[in-house]
Amino acid sequence: MLDDFLIRATLAGIGVALAAAPLGCFVVWRRMAYFGDATSHAAILGVALSLALSTSVFAGALAVALAMALTVSTLSDRGFAMDTLLGVLAHSALAFGLVAVSFLNGVRLDLNAYLFGDILAVSRSDLAVIWGGAVLVVILTLWRWSALLTSTLNPDLAYASGIDPKREQLVLTVGLAVVVAVAIKVIGALLIVALLIIPAASARSLARTPETMAAFAAVLGAISALLGLRVSFQYDTPAGPTIVCVAAIIFLASTIAGQLKKA
Template sequence: MLDDFFIRAVLAGLGVALVAGPLGSFVVWRRMAYFGDATAHAAILGVAISLAFNASIYAGTMLVALAMALAVSALATRGRAMDTVLGVMAHSALAIGLVAISFVPAARSDLSAYLFGDILAVGRADLALIWAGAVGVLAVLAWRWQRLLTASVNEDLAMAAGIDPRVERVVLSITLAVVVALSIRVVGSLLISAMLIVPAAAARGLSRTPEGMAGTATLIAAFSVLAGLWASLRLDTPAGPSIVAAAAGIFVLSQSVRPR
Protein backbone atom coordinates (compact mmCIF):
# COMPACT_ATOMS: atom_id res chain seq x y z
CA MET A 1 0.00 0.00 0.00
CA LEU A 2 2.80 2.43 0.90
CA ASP A 3 4.30 1.99 -2.57
CA ASP A 4 1.54 4.26 -3.86
CA PHE A 5 2.81 7.86 -3.69
CA PHE A 6 -0.71 9.24 -3.32
CA ILE A 7 -1.47 7.04 -0.31
CA ARG A 8 1.76 8.18 1.30
CA ALA A 9 0.80 11.80 0.61
CA VAL A 10 -2.61 11.30 2.21
CA LEU A 11 -1.09 9.66 5.30
CA ALA A 12 1.52 12.42 5.62
CA GLY A 13 -1.12 15.12 5.33
CA LEU A 14 -3.36 13.44 7.88
CA GLY A 15 -0.40 13.15 10.27
CA VAL A 16 0.15 16.90 10.10
CA ALA A 17 -3.60 17.59 10.35
CA LEU A 18 -3.82 15.47 13.48
CA VAL A 19 -1.56 17.86 15.37
CA ALA A 20 -2.35 21.09 13.49
CA GLY A 21 -5.88 21.16 14.95
CA PRO A 22 -5.11 21.31 18.69
CA LEU A 23 -1.86 23.25 18.35
CA GLY A 24 -3.47 25.69 15.93
CA SER A 25 -6.23 26.26 18.48
CA PHE A 26 -3.66 27.46 21.00
CA VAL A 27 -2.11 29.70 18.33
CA VAL A 28 -5.54 31.30 17.76
CA TRP A 29 -6.41 31.56 21.46
CA ARG A 30 -3.11 33.20 22.31
CA ARG A 31 -3.11 35.39 19.17
CA MET A 32 0.21 33.92 18.08
CA ALA A 33 -0.25 34.15 14.30
CA TYR A 34 2.96 36.11 13.78
CA PHE A 35 4.70 33.75 16.20
CA GLY A 36 3.92 30.91 13.83
CA ASP A 37 5.07 32.95 10.84
CA ALA A 38 8.41 33.79 12.43
CA THR A 39 9.03 30.16 13.38
CA ALA A 40 7.95 28.80 10.00
CA HIS A 41 9.92 31.32 7.96
CA ALA A 42 13.06 30.56 9.95
CA ALA A 43 12.77 26.97 8.69
CA ILE A 44 14.19 28.06 5.31
CA LEU A 45 17.44 28.96 7.05
CA GLY A 46 17.39 25.49 8.61
CA VAL A 47 17.01 23.98 5.14
CA ALA A 48 20.04 25.92 3.89
CA ILE A 49 22.16 24.82 6.86
CA SER A 50 21.06 21.19 6.47
CA LEU A 51 21.90 21.07 2.78
CA ALA A 52 25.20 22.88 3.26
CA PHE A 53 26.36 20.33 5.84
CA ASN A 54 24.60 17.34 4.23
CA ALA A 55 22.46 16.84 7.33
CA SER A 56 18.83 15.85 7.83
CA ILE A 57 16.37 18.48 6.64
CA TYR A 58 14.12 17.72 9.60
CA ALA A 59 16.94 18.13 12.13
CA GLY A 60 18.13 21.42 10.64
CA THR A 61 14.70 22.98 10.36
CA MET A 62 13.74 21.84 13.85
CA LEU A 63 16.86 23.33 15.45
CA VAL A 64 16.52 26.68 13.70
CA ALA A 65 12.74 26.83 14.24
CA LEU A 66 13.24 25.98 17.91
CA ALA A 67 15.88 28.71 18.28
CA MET A 68 13.53 31.25 16.68
CA ALA A 69 10.55 30.11 18.77
CA LEU A 70 12.51 30.38 22.02
CA ALA A 71 13.88 33.80 21.02
CA VAL A 72 10.40 35.10 20.29
CA SER A 73 9.08 33.55 23.51
CA ALA A 74 11.82 35.30 25.48
CA LEU A 75 10.98 38.65 23.89
CA ALA A 76 7.32 38.18 24.80
CA THR A 77 8.20 38.36 28.51
CA ARG A 78 9.88 41.76 28.16
CA GLY A 79 6.77 43.75 27.35
CA ARG A 80 7.82 44.75 23.85
CA ALA A 81 5.41 45.67 21.07
CA MET A 82 5.15 42.05 19.97
CA ASP A 83 3.26 42.56 16.71
CA THR A 84 6.07 44.76 15.39
CA VAL A 85 8.88 42.58 16.75
CA LEU A 86 7.32 39.40 15.38
CA GLY A 87 6.70 41.02 12.00
CA VAL A 88 10.33 42.11 11.76
CA MET A 89 11.61 38.69 12.86
CA ALA A 90 9.30 36.76 10.54
CA HIS A 91 10.25 38.63 7.38
CA SER A 92 13.90 38.94 8.34
CA ALA A 93 14.13 35.19 8.98
CA LEU A 94 12.63 34.45 5.57
CA ALA A 95 14.94 36.90 3.80
CA ILE A 96 18.07 35.61 5.54
CA GLY A 97 17.03 32.04 4.79
CA LEU A 98 16.51 32.77 1.10
CA VAL A 99 19.88 34.53 0.89
CA ALA A 100 21.57 31.62 2.66
CA ILE A 101 19.91 29.00 0.49
CA SER A 102 21.08 30.83 -2.66
CA PHE A 103 24.63 29.78 -1.74
CA VAL A 104 23.62 26.10 -1.79
CA PRO A 105 23.50 24.97 -5.45
CA ALA A 106 21.63 21.76 -4.59
CA ALA A 107 18.69 23.73 -3.22
CA ARG A 108 18.25 26.32 -5.96
CA SER A 109 16.45 24.03 -8.38
CA ASP A 110 14.08 22.72 -5.71
CA LEU A 111 13.41 25.89 -3.73
CA SER A 112 9.65 25.81 -4.34
CA ALA A 113 9.46 22.41 -2.65
CA TYR A 114 10.69 23.98 0.59
CA LEU A 115 8.57 27.12 0.23
CA PHE A 116 5.27 25.46 -0.78
CA GLY A 117 5.84 21.82 0.11
CA ASP A 118 6.18 18.66 -1.96
CA ILE A 119 3.83 16.24 -0.26
CA LEU A 120 3.65 13.97 -3.31
CA ALA A 121 7.37 13.20 -2.89
CA VAL A 122 7.06 12.03 0.74
CA GLY A 123 8.80 8.71 1.32
CA ARG A 124 8.43 6.00 3.94
CA ALA A 125 11.09 7.50 6.20
CA ASP A 126 9.38 10.91 5.99
CA LEU A 127 6.06 9.29 6.82
CA ALA A 128 7.50 7.56 9.89
CA LEU A 129 9.03 10.82 11.16
CA ILE A 130 5.84 12.80 10.58
CA TRP A 131 3.67 10.35 12.50
CA ALA A 132 6.20 9.84 15.29
CA GLY A 133 6.50 13.60 15.75
CA ALA A 134 2.73 14.11 15.57
CA VAL A 135 2.08 11.46 18.22
CA GLY A 136 4.80 12.97 20.41
CA VAL A 137 3.34 16.48 20.14
CA LEU A 138 -0.17 15.18 20.84
CA ALA A 139 1.12 13.39 23.95
CA VAL A 140 2.71 16.61 25.22
CA LEU A 141 -0.45 18.63 24.55
CA ALA A 142 -2.62 16.04 26.30
CA TRP A 143 -0.23 16.01 29.27
CA ARG A 144 -0.16 19.80 29.61
CA TRP A 145 -3.65 20.53 28.28
CA GLN A 146 -5.24 22.07 31.38
CA ARG A 147 -2.13 24.08 32.25
CA LEU A 148 -1.75 25.34 28.69
CA LEU A 149 -5.44 26.22 28.53
CA THR A 150 -5.39 28.12 31.84
CA ALA A 151 -2.27 30.05 30.83
CA SER A 152 -3.89 30.90 27.48
CA VAL A 153 -7.09 32.20 29.09
CA ASN A 154 -5.45 34.41 31.71
CA GLU A 155 -1.85 34.44 32.88
CA ASP A 156 -2.76 36.01 36.22
CA LEU A 157 -5.29 33.26 36.82
CA ALA A 158 -2.65 30.70 35.89
CA MET A 159 -0.18 32.13 38.40
CA ALA A 160 -2.86 32.12 41.10
CA ALA A 161 -3.38 28.42 40.35
CA GLY A 162 0.35 27.74 40.72
CA ILE A 163 1.04 27.54 36.98
CA ASP A 164 4.05 29.34 35.53
CA PRO A 165 2.94 30.90 32.21
CA ARG A 166 6.56 31.09 31.05
CA VAL A 167 6.91 27.32 31.24
CA GLU A 168 3.72 26.82 29.21
CA ARG A 169 4.94 29.35 26.65
CA VAL A 170 8.16 27.36 26.25
CA VAL A 171 6.17 24.13 25.87
CA LEU A 172 4.14 25.70 23.07
CA SER A 173 7.32 27.03 21.47
CA ILE A 174 8.89 23.57 21.40
CA THR A 175 5.80 21.84 20.03
CA LEU A 176 5.40 24.55 17.38
CA ALA A 177 9.02 24.08 16.27
CA VAL A 178 8.45 20.32 15.95
CA VAL A 179 5.32 20.82 13.86
CA VAL A 180 7.11 23.31 11.60
CA ALA A 181 9.88 20.78 10.98
CA LEU A 182 7.35 18.03 10.27
CA SER A 183 5.25 20.15 7.93
CA ILE A 184 7.93 21.58 5.66
CA ARG A 185 7.67 18.62 3.26
CA VAL A 186 3.86 18.75 3.31
CA VAL A 187 2.90 22.41 2.86
CA GLY A 188 6.24 24.27 2.92
CA SER A 189 7.53 27.05 5.14
CA LEU A 190 5.29 29.75 3.66
CA LEU A 191 2.06 27.83 4.30
CA ILE A 192 2.73 26.10 7.63
CA SER A 193 1.26 28.89 9.73
CA ALA A 194 -1.82 28.95 7.47
CA MET A 195 -2.34 25.23 8.10
CA LEU A 196 -2.23 25.94 11.82
CA ILE A 197 -4.42 29.05 11.87
CA VAL A 198 -7.08 28.57 9.18
CA PRO A 199 -8.67 25.27 10.40
CA ALA A 200 -8.65 26.54 14.00
CA ALA A 201 -10.19 29.85 12.96
CA ALA A 202 -12.89 27.99 11.01
CA ALA A 203 -13.61 25.75 14.00
CA ARG A 204 -13.91 28.63 16.45
CA GLY A 205 -17.48 29.54 15.53
CA LEU A 206 -18.57 25.90 15.35
CA SER A 207 -17.54 24.81 18.84
CA ARG A 208 -18.79 25.25 22.37
CA THR A 209 -15.75 24.08 24.31
CA PRO A 210 -11.97 24.31 23.86
CA GLU A 211 -11.77 20.55 23.41
CA GLY A 212 -14.55 20.72 20.83
CA MET A 213 -12.71 23.45 18.94
CA ALA A 214 -9.47 21.43 18.89
CA GLY A 215 -11.33 18.35 17.63
CA THR A 216 -13.27 20.29 15.00
CA ALA A 217 -10.09 22.01 13.82
CA THR A 218 -8.46 18.60 13.41
CA LEU A 219 -11.38 17.35 11.31
CA ILE A 220 -11.31 20.49 9.16
CA ALA A 221 -7.55 20.15 8.65
CA ALA A 222 -7.94 16.47 7.71
CA PHE A 223 -10.75 17.23 5.26
CA SER A 224 -8.65 20.06 3.77
CA VAL A 225 -5.82 17.60 3.16
CA LEU A 226 -8.12 15.16 1.37
CA ALA A 227 -9.88 17.87 -0.65
CA GLY A 228 -6.62 19.61 -1.55
CA LEU A 229 -4.94 16.40 -2.69
CA TRP A 230 -8.01 15.44 -4.71
CA ALA A 231 -8.01 18.86 -6.40
CA SER A 232 -4.29 18.59 -7.04
CA LEU A 233 -4.75 15.20 -8.68
CA ARG A 234 -7.74 16.22 -10.80
CA LEU A 235 -6.72 19.78 -11.70
CA ASP A 236 -2.93 19.37 -11.74
CA THR A 237 -2.45 22.16 -9.16
CA PRO A 238 0.31 22.40 -6.50
CA ALA A 239 -0.61 20.10 -3.63
CA GLY A 240 0.45 22.28 -0.67
CA PRO A 241 -1.34 25.45 -1.79
CA SER A 242 -4.37 23.36 -2.79
CA ILE A 243 -4.63 22.02 0.78
CA VAL A 244 -4.49 25.53 2.26
CA ALA A 245 -6.98 26.80 -0.34
CA ALA A 246 -9.40 24.04 0.69
CA ALA A 247 -9.02 25.08 4.33
CA ALA A 248 -9.64 28.70 3.37
CA GLY A 249 -12.82 27.68 1.56
CA ILE A 250 -14.08 25.91 4.69
CA PHE A 251 -13.26 29.02 6.74
CA VAL A 252 -15.38 31.16 4.41
CA LEU A 253 -18.27 28.71 4.72
CA SER A 254 -17.91 28.63 8.50
CA GLN A 255 -18.48 32.38 8.67
CA SER A 256 -22.06 31.86 7.56
CA VAL A 257 -22.73 29.82 10.70
CA ARG A 258 -23.68 31.87 13.75
CA PRO A 259 -21.21 31.31 16.61
CA ARG A 260 -22.68 29.40 19.51
Protein backbone atom coordinates (compact mmCIF):
# COMPACT_ATOMS: atom_id res chain seq x y z
CA MET A 1 0.00 0.00 0.00
CA LEU A 2 2.82 2.42 0.88
CA ASP A 3 4.32 1.92 -2.56
CA ASP A 4 1.75 4.37 -3.92
CA PHE A 5 3.32 7.84 -3.73
CA LEU A 6 -0.08 9.53 -3.33
CA ILE A 7 -0.89 7.40 -0.29
CA ARG A 8 2.48 8.28 1.25
CA ALA A 9 1.89 11.97 0.48
CA THR A 10 -1.57 11.81 2.06
CA LEU A 11 -0.29 10.16 5.22
CA ALA A 12 2.56 12.68 5.39
CA GLY A 13 0.15 15.62 5.08
CA ILE A 14 -2.13 14.27 7.79
CA GLY A 15 0.85 13.60 10.07
CA VAL A 16 2.16 17.14 9.72
CA ALA A 17 -1.34 18.56 10.26
CA LEU A 18 -1.76 16.58 13.50
CA ALA A 19 1.64 17.74 14.75
CA ALA A 20 1.10 21.38 13.82
CA ALA A 21 -2.48 21.80 15.06
CA PRO A 22 -2.08 21.97 18.87
CA LEU A 23 1.13 23.99 18.72
CA GLY A 24 -0.44 26.27 16.12
CA CYS A 25 -3.12 27.17 18.64
CA PHE A 26 -0.47 28.30 21.13
CA VAL A 27 1.34 30.20 18.38
CA VAL A 28 -1.91 32.06 17.64
CA TRP A 29 -2.75 32.68 21.30
CA ARG A 30 0.76 33.91 22.13
CA ARG A 31 1.11 35.87 18.88
CA MET A 32 4.32 33.99 18.07
CA ALA A 33 3.98 33.81 14.28
CA TYR A 34 7.32 35.50 13.67
CA PHE A 35 8.95 33.22 16.24
CA GLY A 36 7.87 30.22 14.19
CA ASP A 37 9.09 31.96 11.05
CA ALA A 38 12.58 32.42 12.50
CA THR A 39 12.69 28.77 13.59
CA SER A 40 11.62 27.46 10.19
CA HIS A 41 14.04 29.69 8.28
CA ALA A 42 16.89 28.40 10.43
CA ALA A 43 16.04 24.86 9.34
CA ILE A 44 17.59 25.54 5.92
CA LEU A 45 20.95 26.05 7.63
CA GLY A 46 20.33 22.74 9.42
CA VAL A 47 19.73 21.03 6.08
CA ALA A 48 23.03 22.36 4.71
CA LEU A 49 24.96 21.27 7.81
CA SER A 50 23.42 17.80 7.83
CA LEU A 51 24.33 17.25 4.17
CA ALA A 52 27.86 18.54 4.74
CA LEU A 53 28.30 16.19 7.71
CA SER A 54 26.44 13.29 6.03
CA THR A 55 23.89 13.06 8.83
CA SER A 56 20.11 12.90 8.90
CA VAL A 57 18.35 15.97 7.50
CA PHE A 58 15.78 15.61 10.27
CA ALA A 59 18.51 15.69 12.94
CA GLY A 60 20.25 18.70 11.38
CA ALA A 61 17.05 20.69 10.92
CA LEU A 62 15.92 19.83 14.45
CA ALA A 63 19.25 20.82 16.03
CA VAL A 64 19.49 24.19 14.27
CA ALA A 65 15.79 25.01 14.69
CA LEU A 66 16.06 24.25 18.40
CA ALA A 67 19.25 26.33 18.67
CA MET A 68 17.53 29.25 16.96
CA ALA A 69 14.48 29.01 19.21
CA LEU A 70 16.63 28.87 22.36
CA THR A 71 18.71 31.82 21.14
CA VAL A 72 15.59 33.92 20.60
CA SER A 73 14.24 33.02 24.04
CA THR A 74 17.56 33.85 25.71
CA LEU A 75 18.11 37.18 23.95
CA SER A 76 14.51 38.32 24.46
CA ASP A 77 15.00 37.96 28.22
CA ARG A 78 17.94 40.38 28.01
CA GLY A 79 15.99 43.37 26.80
CA PHE A 80 16.16 42.99 23.02
CA ALA A 81 13.05 44.11 21.15
CA MET A 82 11.33 40.88 20.09
CA ASP A 83 10.13 41.98 16.65
CA THR A 84 13.53 43.41 15.70
CA LEU A 85 15.36 40.38 17.09
CA LEU A 86 13.17 37.93 15.20
CA GLY A 87 13.48 39.91 11.98
CA VAL A 88 17.27 39.93 12.16
CA LEU A 89 17.63 36.26 13.13
CA ALA A 90 15.00 34.91 10.72
CA HIS A 91 16.43 36.49 7.59
CA SER A 92 20.05 36.05 8.68
CA ALA A 93 19.53 32.32 9.30
CA LEU A 94 17.87 31.86 5.91
CA ALA A 95 20.64 33.79 4.16
CA PHE A 96 23.41 31.83 5.90
CA GLY A 97 21.61 28.59 5.05
CA LEU A 98 21.36 29.46 1.35
CA VAL A 99 25.02 30.51 1.26
CA ALA A 100 26.05 27.32 3.07
CA VAL A 101 24.17 25.24 0.48
CA SER A 102 26.22 26.86 -2.31
CA PHE A 103 29.41 25.45 -0.76
CA LEU A 104 28.19 21.86 -0.94
CA ASN A 105 30.26 20.44 -3.77
CA GLY A 106 29.27 17.08 -5.16
CA VAL A 107 25.91 17.06 -3.34
CA ARG A 108 22.72 17.05 -5.37
CA LEU A 109 20.22 19.25 -3.60
CA ASP A 110 16.83 20.41 -4.81
CA LEU A 111 16.65 23.63 -2.82
CA ASN A 112 13.06 24.32 -3.86
CA ALA A 113 12.04 21.04 -2.21
CA TYR A 114 13.25 22.36 1.16
CA LEU A 115 11.95 25.90 0.63
CA PHE A 116 8.48 24.99 -0.64
CA GLY A 117 8.21 21.29 0.17
CA ASP A 118 8.07 18.15 -1.96
CA ILE A 119 5.35 16.06 -0.38
CA LEU A 120 5.07 13.82 -3.46
CA ALA A 121 8.66 12.64 -2.92
CA VAL A 122 8.11 11.47 0.66
CA SER A 123 9.65 8.04 1.24
CA ARG A 124 8.77 5.34 3.77
CA SER A 125 11.59 6.48 6.05
CA ASP A 126 10.38 10.09 5.78
CA LEU A 127 6.91 8.90 6.68
CA ALA A 128 8.24 7.15 9.78
CA VAL A 129 10.05 10.32 10.87
CA ILE A 130 6.98 12.49 10.26
CA TRP A 131 4.61 10.27 12.22
CA GLY A 132 7.19 9.67 14.94
CA GLY A 133 7.58 13.43 15.34
CA ALA A 134 3.81 13.94 15.22
CA VAL A 135 3.22 11.37 17.98
CA LEU A 136 5.98 12.96 20.08
CA VAL A 137 4.49 16.45 19.69
CA VAL A 138 0.96 15.27 20.49
CA ILE A 139 2.14 13.40 23.61
CA LEU A 140 4.20 16.40 24.73
CA THR A 141 1.26 18.76 24.21
CA LEU A 142 -1.22 16.52 26.03
CA TRP A 143 1.22 16.09 28.92
CA ARG A 144 1.79 19.84 29.34
CA TRP A 145 -1.59 21.08 28.06
CA SER A 146 -2.92 22.49 31.33
CA ALA A 147 0.37 24.15 32.28
CA LEU A 148 0.88 25.56 28.78
CA LEU A 149 -2.65 26.91 28.68
CA THR A 150 -2.41 28.52 32.12
CA SER A 151 0.93 30.18 31.40
CA THR A 152 -0.40 31.40 28.06
CA LEU A 153 -3.60 32.92 29.43
CA ASN A 154 -2.24 34.35 32.68
CA PRO A 155 1.46 34.15 33.65
CA ASP A 156 0.68 35.55 37.12
CA LEU A 157 -1.87 32.81 37.75
CA ALA A 158 0.68 30.28 36.50
CA TYR A 159 3.24 31.47 39.05
CA ALA A 160 0.60 31.32 41.79
CA SER A 161 -0.20 27.76 40.75
CA GLY A 162 3.44 26.69 40.92
CA ILE A 163 3.91 26.71 37.15
CA ASP A 164 7.01 28.27 35.64
CA PRO A 165 5.99 30.12 32.41
CA LYS A 166 9.60 30.10 31.18
CA ARG A 167 9.70 26.32 31.47
CA GLU A 168 6.47 26.04 29.50
CA GLN A 169 7.92 28.40 26.91
CA LEU A 170 10.83 25.98 26.59
CA VAL A 171 8.41 23.05 26.12
CA LEU A 172 6.64 24.98 23.38
CA THR A 173 9.99 25.83 21.80
CA VAL A 174 11.02 22.17 21.67
CA GLY A 175 7.66 21.22 20.16
CA LEU A 176 7.96 23.89 17.46
CA ALA A 177 11.46 22.72 16.58
CA VAL A 178 10.20 19.15 16.15
CA VAL A 179 7.32 20.31 13.93
CA VAL A 180 9.69 22.34 11.76
CA ALA A 181 12.06 19.37 11.40
CA VAL A 182 9.32 16.92 10.36
CA ALA A 183 7.45 19.38 8.13
CA ILE A 184 10.35 20.78 6.11
CA LYS A 185 10.26 17.90 3.59
CA VAL A 186 6.47 18.09 3.24
CA ILE A 187 5.57 21.77 3.21
CA GLY A 188 8.93 23.55 3.03
CA ALA A 189 10.68 26.05 5.29
CA LEU A 190 8.88 29.06 3.83
CA LEU A 191 5.40 27.57 4.27
CA ILE A 192 5.66 25.75 7.60
CA VAL A 193 4.38 28.70 9.62
CA ALA A 194 1.36 28.96 7.31
CA LEU A 195 0.32 25.40 8.17
CA LEU A 196 0.90 26.17 11.86
CA ILE A 197 -1.17 29.36 11.91
CA ILE A 198 -3.91 29.14 9.28
CA PRO A 199 -5.76 25.99 10.50
CA ALA A 200 -5.55 27.25 14.10
CA ALA A 201 -6.83 30.69 13.06
CA SER A 202 -9.65 29.03 11.11
CA ALA A 203 -10.63 26.93 14.12
CA ARG A 204 -10.61 29.95 16.43
CA SER A 205 -13.79 31.39 14.93
CA LEU A 206 -15.59 28.03 15.17
CA ALA A 207 -14.56 26.71 18.60
CA ARG A 208 -15.74 27.69 22.06
CA THR A 209 -13.03 26.04 24.14
CA PRO A 210 -9.25 25.70 23.72
CA GLU A 211 -9.57 21.92 23.44
CA THR A 212 -12.13 22.07 20.63
CA MET A 213 -10.04 24.70 18.87
CA ALA A 214 -7.05 22.33 18.84
CA ALA A 215 -9.24 19.47 17.59
CA PHE A 216 -10.81 21.62 14.86
CA ALA A 217 -7.34 22.86 13.85
CA ALA A 218 -6.16 19.26 13.39
CA VAL A 219 -9.22 18.39 11.29
CA LEU A 220 -8.97 21.54 9.15
CA GLY A 221 -5.24 21.01 8.67
CA ALA A 222 -5.83 17.43 7.50
CA ILE A 223 -8.62 18.57 5.16
CA SER A 224 -6.30 21.24 3.74
CA ALA A 225 -3.64 18.61 3.07
CA LEU A 226 -6.09 16.18 1.43
CA LEU A 227 -7.84 18.77 -0.76
CA GLY A 228 -4.55 20.49 -1.57
CA LEU A 229 -3.05 17.23 -2.80
CA ARG A 230 -6.12 16.50 -4.91
CA VAL A 231 -6.09 19.94 -6.51
CA SER A 232 -2.33 19.75 -7.04
CA PHE A 233 -2.59 16.36 -8.74
CA GLN A 234 -5.52 17.39 -10.91
CA TYR A 235 -4.17 20.76 -12.07
CA ASP A 236 -0.41 20.01 -11.86
CA THR A 237 0.33 22.79 -9.35
CA PRO A 238 3.04 22.77 -6.62
CA ALA A 239 1.75 20.58 -3.79
CA GLY A 240 3.02 22.57 -0.79
CA PRO A 241 1.76 25.99 -1.90
CA THR A 242 -1.53 24.44 -3.05
CA ILE A 243 -2.12 22.98 0.42
CA VAL A 244 -1.55 26.42 1.93
CA CYS A 245 -3.93 28.00 -0.62
CA VAL A 246 -6.65 25.53 0.35
CA ALA A 247 -6.00 26.29 4.03
CA ALA A 248 -6.37 30.01 3.28
CA ILE A 249 -9.70 29.43 1.51
CA ILE A 250 -10.92 27.40 4.50
CA PHE A 251 -9.83 30.27 6.79
CA LEU A 252 -11.87 32.73 4.71
CA ALA A 253 -14.92 30.45 4.81
CA SER A 254 -14.63 29.86 8.57
CA THR A 255 -14.24 33.58 9.22
CA ILE A 256 -17.39 34.34 7.23
CA ALA A 257 -19.24 31.54 9.02
CA GLY A 258 -18.10 32.90 12.38
CA GLN A 259 -19.29 36.39 11.52
CA LEU A 260 -22.68 35.08 10.35
CA LYS A 261 -23.01 33.10 13.59
CA LYS A 262 -22.50 36.31 15.62
CA ALA A 263 -24.99 38.28 13.52
